[in-house]
Amino acid sequence: MDCFEPPVRVGPSEYGLGVFSLKSFTTDDWISQIEGEIIHDANYESDYCMSLGESSALEPTAPYRFLNHSCQPNCSLVEVEVEYDDGTFVSELWLQGEKDIAPGEQMTIDYAWPAESAIPCRCGSAGCRNWIVAYEEIGLIEADKFRSSLPL
């Protein structure tokens, strides 16, 4: 697959660099494999790393390391188990269409960060959660904010 040019370009967006589509995609289209270095360390953290389950992460290379977050994204990351000829299984990360995407449109994913890593979100989507955080961890943020506002 890696002999194909990625169907995207990197350019300035409202929040630093972003990834923009060069083609039309529809829901469930497989857009591209996200390549990079797989790091087998449960505690690994970086600005761009993408989770591959409990114990490993992918440090993506360009262009997809520049994907921005949206609470209502038009793309999603999907982990695919691929069986190699020698019978071993390898996890690959793929970008899949979540909605229709027009040429020139910015592509976004839901970072779904854990509550302890959350930062305020300004994605501007109608369903913005106000934090870049996994949907199921919103309650944990509210609890933390509530605790820190209590008198000691």
Ligand SMILES: [Zn+2]
């Ligand atoms: Zn948002």
